[in-house]
Amino acid sequence: MMRGVSVIGVGMIPFGKYPERKLADLGWPAVKAAIADAGLEPRRLEGAYCGTALGGMMSGQRVLGRLGLTGLPITNVENACSSSSSAFRQGVMAIEAGQYDVVLVIGVEKLTKFGGGTLPLEEEDWEVRLGLSMPALYAMRAQRYMHDFGLTREQLALVSVKNRKHGAMNPDAQMRKPVTLGEVLDSRPIADPFTLLQCCPTGDGAAAIVLCATAIAREFRSDPIHVLASDLTSGKFMTGFRDMTIPEITVRGAKKAYEHAGVGPEDLDVAEVHDAFSIAELLYYEAFGLCGRGEAGAFIESGATTFGGKIVVNPSGGLLAKGHPVGATGAAQVVEIVRQLRGEAGERQVDGARLGLTHATGGGISGFDHGACAIHILAR
């Protein structure tokens, strides 16, 4: 019988560009905030997992060294865009295993050190050597989806309008200015059908989470948030043999997570999904069963995924507005869902949110044969 795991502390720094800060100096304020939020004596921490995709060796040790939080076992986890989401899962598993009672999870990334532009990818990836970049790949998915289901450019652009509207209410978002449909459509073309405002920005960031065994959670806070599911899925080797409008890795991951949590899409109040590009969020509506196949365009147009709708998707602003410092993203999604479930989300609070989901996926240009997809379901 595995032990229950709860979140008792969360913290993050506002995502943005901090070229003058070292990685460790991005990370430590987030950790400090999460520990304070948990009302925890730092010495209670027994282990730490740090997710980073491009932070370099010993990122977790460097961050915790700044706080003097040394001596506890630290393990760094890399799974591209799911790095800190995967670190979260390792933390959950360590508590389930009975190895630790209290664990720290960190996500940290400094993308400004690469000088901006699209994510540096592995040159071993043959698609990368052929010139495929992330915007180009997602653009092909968008083109195909538009062709198959008649999605309009306006419907597609609505994802950015919604998420920038949400981000404007989030003090931790990198992009805090709302934008109109016209502004999205008229922004600089990147990879057709995407304009600039349909691509997530480059930036730096950090987020942190304190996890503990559910049995002791109320020693720290009266409102622990419980982890109902924490699943990792990898891609299958079938590139080119499938429909690229179906994010198969997420479909499989969603099925597992719903099963483990004993819930379905209709039970969710709020979700943070991996909207690296506008089309992505629409594909994930379908992968998570929020709407039927081919219905995502009409679904967002109906307002179903913003405040007052069936479920609020990316209340934080998502990757498009909150930003996407790769390794920090998964942890920041958990921070947002925990704040929502506690009722601490201020003007972007989802009324009466009781059940939320986070979803980070990525790795490998194709996202199919490589790739990692981490999904967590949290409940108050």
Place this chain on the structure above:
Amino acid sequence: MMRGVSVIGVGMIPFGKYPERKLADLGWPAVKAAIADAGLEPRRLEGAYCGTALGGMMSGQRVLGRLGLTGLPITNVENACSSSSSAFRQGVMAIEAGQYDVVLVIGVEKLTKFGGGTLPLEEEDWEVRLGLSMPALYAMRAQRYMHDFGLTREQLALVSVKNRKHGAMNPDAQMRKPVTLGEVLDSRPIADPFTLLQCCPTGDGAAAIVLCATAIAREFRSDPIHVLASDLTSGKFMTGFRDMTIPEITVRGAKKAYEHAGVGPEDLDVAEVHDAFSIAELLYYEAFGLCGRGEAGAFIESGATTFGGKIVVNPSGGLLAKGHPVGATGAAQVVEIVRQLRGEAGERQVDGARLGLTHATGGGISGFDHGACAIHILAR
């Protein structure tokens, strides 16, 4: 009550320089060998942990993609020199937690992509910016130890003579030529007192391990090797305030591992320790309690740590002869100990070996305030 964990399969490629091979092409032959060694249907694998320090994003996914071993959850782990040792520990923990019954652990690294020379370190590390490199750091430790305990240059050089002698019997070693004491002392000076032959070589490599719940191990092999302890320790923030001849992180780690395994140094038949430089092995003799403080020089001189001695240290040749492709080292240490405990080590077999230890440590130039040290104790 945690479940027991056993090793049922091991494999590696000979360490060396493979500038023409991609990272994935270093990794997959090791994985294939480990799976074959376990007599396992690949579909029985439920999860994988891949350790790499500098392999780049999604190393595990890239390796397993080559074998079509996709779809299972893959997590990449980075802890500098302890990367695949830490990955091994995550695999152990996942089985203990009851998440999986059968897990693959990979260690893989391609250092030739950096063009040789000493390990690229994080420039955020202030000591690195001040010019400190790994050879320089260990040289200072050696100087201090020589000053404090009268260790001679000849005694120090004996570590290389011994490990090169061992490596000459290991078909997987990068350096297979034995060397004389004179050759070690006369080789090119690197950082006094180290000559070239007292520094581990740069190279590429991969190793893999199949772990399973002890309860089912005999389905696969009649001679499973059992994991008695698997511990990770991080450094403490006290740089400059301690005696640099005492590797404090290893002292703490050894204590934990002995406690968890219920054994002491006198029970060990064989050990693979982190001899990145000649002095390191001597300091670890003392840290592991193989001999007393200040006695390491006389201890190696007595032949206590080679064949016929009290305990054989680094029968594989260690980092000095087998090589040190950073992220692959910890997994390769486990490969060696498993072969020794099974009686499969050929001409370098330690007679009647029943209990063995692996030790990988590193990260952060100082190895103190940063750093990770992973120790595993295995028994037949």
